[in-house]
Amino acid sequence: MPTLENPNEAAIVATRRDLPTFSFNPWLLENKAQALEKAALIGRVKDLDSKTLAVRAQGELKRIILLIEKTRKELKEPILEAGRKLDNLCASETLSLDKEFGRVSNLVKEFDDAERRWVLEEERLQREELARIEREKQAELKRIADEQSAREAEARRIQEEAVRKVREAAEAAAKLAAEATTKKLREAALKAQREAQQAAEKASADKAAQDAILSQQAAAAAAQTAAIEEKAGDAAYVASRPVEITKVYGQRTTCDWEITNINDWALAKARPDLVSKINFDMRALKDELKRGVKLPGVEAREVYTAGVKVPPERMAINV
Secondary structure: OOOOOOOOOOOOOOOOOOOOOOOOOHHHHHHHHHHHHHHHOOOOOOOHHHHHHHHHHHHHHHHHHHHHHHHHHHHHHHHHHHHHHHHHHHHHHHHHHHHHHHHHHHHHHHHHHHHHHHHHHHHHHHHHHHHHHHHHHHHHHHHHHHHHHHHHHHHHHHHHHHHHHHHHHHHHHHHHHHHOOOHHHHHHHHHHHHHHHHHHHHHHHHHHHHHHHHHHHHHHHHHHHHHHHHHHHHHHHHHOOOOOOOOOOOEEEEEEEEEEEEOHHHHHHHOHHHEEOOEEOHHHHHHHHHOOOOOOOEEEEEEEEEEEOOOOOOOOOOO
16 A cells, blocks of 8 residues: 555655654753743732732743744744645645546436436335235125125025924924814824924035035135235235345445425424524434434435445555
8 A cells, every 4th residue: 555655656745754853942941941940939929029020030931932932833834834735736636536526426316316216106106006906905805705795694594594484384283283173184283293394304404514515615715815815915025026226336325314494493392402502403403304203394305425435455465
């Protein structure tokens, strides 16, 4: 990696690399010691003479302080000027680079924005397709349930009709037996009782057969329901495939919030923690927006910036 120790590999060449070192002249240190000694003798100011001595001591201390400060600025100015020249040199060279970087970044951003709009449209179509699949599934499940309910209702009607006929036959046979006064009438009553018993047995057998058919139909309806659920699930899985924008190795995309408008009073009333005096805490405000918090009085939209991540240089291997 280019360093100051390798001037031929460094991006910027400096004519001199050694920075000066500094120390105080002995006479200044001597003057400093004398000024401190004189100042140390001032223990209390109680009259004009002691005040005069104190002021003189102050003057000597201040003189040395100002001398050091003046010399410090004089010695530091060339270093600062060299730094300013370095900044100006780098700024002039990177100006065209920054301009072109911004132009290319805007082109990438425009492409990414178009793809994000496409992603939003694809996601909207996905939601519509998933809703259609769900509607069709629910309609088919309702049809199966309604058909099964209709079959069960018809079976109950037939069974209730059979029970009614058996009951009426039994009641008629009992009435004949009660009213039989002759042999012929008694024989007719016995025949009616046998027929009523046969009708009851037949109704019981019919009910068992019908119950078995209903059980088979219920199992078939359950199988149909499971098949429909599976088919709808497969269709939903296909329809809900993730949609992403084009990604390129090295690209770094960040998302931030651009505050377009703030209703001062509404925000200050609802979230005083986001307001510092009459200024808004923009960092905290954006943090809240990133967390998905709806802030009263704030209108904002997401703004994406397209940048680039440069991989680190690899060290050369000496063989």
